[in-house]
Amino acid sequence: MGDLERIKDKLQASGFKLTPQRRSVVSVILNSSGKILSAEEIFVQVRQVSPEIGLATVYRTLDILSNLSVLEKLFLTDDGVARYNINYQQNGLFIEFICLSCGKRIELAKELLSDLDAVIKKDSAFAVKSVRTHIEGLCEACQKQGKNVIDY
16 A cells, blocks of 8 residues: 555544545655655645645645644754654654754664664553654765854
8 A cells, every 4th residue: 555545544533534635745745755744845846736726725734634643743943943854753762863954864773663663662661652752863865064053
């Protein structure tokens, strides 16, 4: 099943339809090549294909998809702007590194996450359903270009 079909099924299971407007928003995010986009960036791209769609429609769609855990709503910088990304990992442990310069995303090795899950269970007797977090910094390539994490 493709991403669009999975999203359509999730919407339908929650009483929503994949309207043409929602399809346009989802398509922009799916075609973003992993870049995490703000609502305004999504809006600009959606308007190129569907000029009749307003910013409020984009925000409503993003809210619905975030509330259904189809999208991740992330605040990556201190600018207060939410950015959105497809939520591929809905359960379990998921930690990723996000480069503040180029936006590259690197998922933490599964073995390390298994160890973390075991430690949590042992030390707190807490049954974990999911952990979703990110670690911000600079990737190796950006560091080699002389960029400094303090500048972000």
